[in-house]
Amino acid sequence: MVTPVLPKLVGQRVKRREDPRLIQGRGTYVDDIKIAGMQHLAFKRSDVAHGRIRAIDTRAAEAMEGVEAVFTGAQIAELLAPMPIGTSFPSPPHRALAVDVVRYGGEPVAVVVARDRYVARDAADAIAIDYEILPAVVDPELAMTGKPAILHPEFENNVALPPLPNGTGVSRDGKTVDDSAIDKAFAEAEVVISQRMVNHRVVPNTMEPRGVVAHYEPGKESMTIWSSTQAPHILKTMIAAMTGLGQHQVRAIAPEVGGGFGAKINIYGEDYVAAAISKRLGIPVKWVEDRSEAFVATTHGRDLIAYVDLAAKRDGRVLGLKMRLIADVGAYNMLLTAAIPTLTMMMASATYDIPAIRATLTEVFTNKTPTDAYRGAGRPEATYFVERAMDMLARELKMDPADVRRKNFIRPDKFPFTTQTGAVYDSGNYEAALDRALEAANWKQLKGARDAARAEGRLVGLGLSMYVEVCGFGPSSGMATGGWEHAQVTVERDGRITAVTGVSPHGQGNETTFAQMLADQFGVPLEHITIHHGDTAVVKQGIGTFGSRSQAVGGTALHLAGARVKAKMARFAAELLEAHEEDLVFESGTIFVRGAPAAAKTFAEVAAYAYVPVPLPEGLEPGLSEEAFFEPSNMTYPFGCHIAMLEIDRETGEPRLLKFVAVDDAGNLINPLIVEGQIHGGLAQGIGQALIEETVYDQSGQLLTGSFLDYALPRATDFPRFELHNTVTPTPLNPFGAKGIGEAGTLGSTPAVVCAAVDALSELGVKHIDMMLRPEKLWRIIGTPPAPAHGGRA
Amino acid sequence: MIPTAFEYVRATSLDDALAKLAASKGEGKFIAGGHSIVPLMKLRLSQPKVLIDIARIPGLSGIREKDGRIEIGAATVHHDVATSALLRKQCPVLCDTAAAIGDPQVRNRGTLGGSLAHGDPSADYPASMLALDAGIHMNGPKGWRVVKASEFFQGLFTVDLAHDEIITGVQFTPVRAAAYAKLHQRASHYAIVGVAAALDASDGRIRSARIGLTGAGPCAIRLRKVEEALAGKTASTDSITAAARHAAADVQTVNSDLHASEEYRRAMVPVFTRRALEAALTRLQRG
Amino acid sequence: MAQVSIRVNGRVRKGDVEPRLLLAHFLREHLNLTGTHVGCDTSQCGACTVLIDGRSAKSCTIFAVQADGCDVTTIEGLARDGQLHPLQEGFWEEHGLQCGYCTPGMIMSAVDLLNDNPTPSERDIREGIAGNFCRCTGYQHIVNAIQYAANKAARK
Incomplete structure (x- = not known):
């Protein structure tokens, strides 16, 4: 009899094991x-x-x-x-x-x-x-002058963090700053794009x-x-x-x-x-x-002002980037509040090989709800500022927005690549993602469709955005909590597997993806595996789920713990099969000597033996339970390219998204179905910020958008069907080559939509529009376009 | 959020409802679907001492045709109006209007009478009631009363309904060539501007038009200048476009909030007037 | 206090309640039917959606006393004899949920939608769930899930 070989599950669209309880109302949330x-x-x-x-x-x-x-x-x-x-x-x-x-x-x-x-x-x-x-402190730039009041007496002029420099010529400790390279870049520039941009405050709204x-x-x-x-x-x-x-x-x-979304x-x-x-x-x-x-x-997200200057040659080559950031952090520092905007500085190079960068960050207290992590946390802001600037450069040079980006990409042979702001990108092939997106969206045809619509008098625009994201948060040098993750894998006496993980999923589907990994590792059915998480009495140690770290860090810890158990189990099996453990195959619920499946021991037989080990193999302890702490050597950097097509109603200013194409490269995928879900969710939040979500305070510091009656949470009717594609550039930093995908959708989507809106209004001389794209704001621009000499419009 | 405590009673008939209201000595409120009052109570912006449930009073809901007129009971839910075959055939503007309210669950519970009594400046129904020249029927200690829609909406959350009266329904002559056009507030889905337009035309000529506007001001109003500009004109896109330009002239006080400034709202009035008229014209031409 | 008698998932349930008790809290606190969730306080998010006499309704905007004598179906009452409802199956097959918090209300709205319109277009589906917020999925897999259930019913 031939035992059917269990199909490999990693890489498959396995439906979620979390779902049966949740679709029947049997999940237990705190209020239950x-x-x-x-x-x-x-x-x-x-x-x-x-x-x-x-x-x-x-x-x-x-x-x-x-x-x-x-x-x-x-x-x-x-x-x-x-x-x-x-x-x-x-x-x-x-x-x-x-x-x-x-x-x-x-x-x-x-x-x-x-x-x-x-x-x-x-x-x-x-x-x-x-x-x-x-007096209520509402405007962060006014707050920096100490007006109209001081929140915390020990923080002069409400400045929570005095200008912190990063980039070319800045020493590691930030104490010495040499401006010669950035000054030279701007001196040699043939064109300079300068724009104040706002990446406005949003409410996470789990x-x-x-x-x-x-x-x-x-x-x-x-x-x-x-x-x-x-x-x-x-x-x-x-x-x-x-x-x-x-x-x-x-x-x-x-x-x-x-x-959770960070909040x-x-x-x-x-x-x-x-x-x-x-x-x-x-x-x-x-x-x-x-x-x-x-x-x-509950903490809010984003809320950064950036003064962006981009220096370039007329052929589109970028020479230097200045980014002066002002973060409105609200009234207090919460757990990670102060650190989030530093990620914006860190990611100022985006997907580009920019020879000189100067980023500075000032954080300011205001009488608002504190900010902290919100899906993407600092990286969407960086993407937005850089991609909008690249788009403005393309428009200034009358280049295709894809071409100006292509000209500046970090080349695939340059990885690992250290940016001027100190990020070490693990791997990337940005041109491949761009090409895939242009092909999938049929960029040339799309431009033709846009131009045809314009000829009819419609305001239709196309927007394109690259992004590179930081995932797999760790190592411990950068995190006060420690940047590792923990896992424990136990093969029970009946051969079933109980695993625990220190990550704490809340929608990410790790009960499924982690079981897929272990099923392949041990050659057992998915149904024989249970993943526990979230209870510190069961999960001895852990850090948690944020910074898109579950797979890259938590998954690797689990794999390492699994490998340890498997090695020990192989020793027991070798004893039973009178073989060398390196000759053993774990497959379809059995363990056998390579080439001799007929003489296999079942997984359960070996497990039972390990718990009543008579005889106990020399040098072994009884039992099959091992743990691992995985400390990543660095973070991973997935990337992609998003394209949006948008129409603005000339009479009302209402924007409508007509098409959205996303190409994402998160390395190897454990479960493409779940990855798609993560991307969809990220897109909805990124597009939501651009199109309908905005947090508005009045001058007395009252939140005007304090309920769903005034804060528009995206509904199903607000989106077209997203078109997803991918490229695969594995990371060398973990055994699966998986980078992480939890937050990436929020990065490229926001600028793609705003770029599309600017494109739609470009015939009116518009060069920039601050989000969100409130119909009235667009209507005003349509009614009174900027004077030609003025250029950008805030 | 949680409402403050109240006493709850269910009325079994119209008379019973009025008696219970009288007994509450001004502290009572009617509730049918509850989709105007319950949200306010949860935010503690409304704190009635007594709630009198009128949802199950026999005959208070339903859509009926009677002598060429249509009658809709006050407790009829928006969903029933939106999907009524009778209205779809004879007066589709009301289907448009009801279908534009809130979301499916709200439409399953919210009632016509509740919406009218609440007098919300951005509610949808008032525009259509004006365009249809509907009569609002009400009963009270002094007996029955019918108020024309054009006199019913009086101001911000103010309607011609005494505190001891109850709306029982509306009645109107159906108009086939009528339509509703709305600019949605993107969070709440209330109307920033909503316009209902009804055309009475024969042989390609507009005999008269009635246009109701909601959302723009403190309460819904008729756009008389547009109506006058349309009267006697050819039923055509050109005359509609020309007439719609007068739309802002009737609008005195204009609301302003974070979703739409006064200037923007004012500018949207002619736009949605024209759109409603165009849709009404299409219905006219299709017959 | 007021007496209510509500048929919930086919079983008559009686209770002494404060008139101000919301139906959502009656289901959750008195009957331990915690599958019905509360996600907002302005009748927008739809997490609390149940069927009242067969039609979707936001149970956070209805007092339990108003539902006296009504027939209420919650997410717990959807599966029959251990068989998932086609919509539950669709949500599972198509990855129509992530955190799962909006899911019960979303499914109950979809039940009403398909009762009204067994062969909805994508536009119909998106409009049919416009009273339900989901922050995780971007709605696309939810649309797929509802299409799955509609297609399954059409095949029968």
């Missing part, structure tokens, strides 16, 4: 957790952007039936120190609940503990707070808002905390530190998590408060964020 005796928290939040708390009256709240306790900021300050951040940048003290001054609308000021969420909300609303209103259940058990002196988080191990570390417990006393669990890496004030209150009162407590709260209380 109930514990006997559990009380509910509701936060009283500041309704002013900047104010000094004169008085808080909690008496009415405390008197309500069903209210267990009320804590003000001052009372919480006795339980919790100021919140730590995850970078070494200077940071003002940030209390979980504001104590004397509130610095953004929505900052928590007091908290109610009550029987249920209805009573908790009633009580929170009954808390009266008297504020002395302070469909599941944040939530936390904290359960301190006094008898056991231990804390279990469930949180809608991307990083349960970071949560555990921080909760332990902040509540005075040892890490051995805290168990953190990320149950089903309804989206759930943070440990928020509400998490600490829940833990502190549970510990203080000795009862389990739950808090689940409302959407209205999420708009103000």
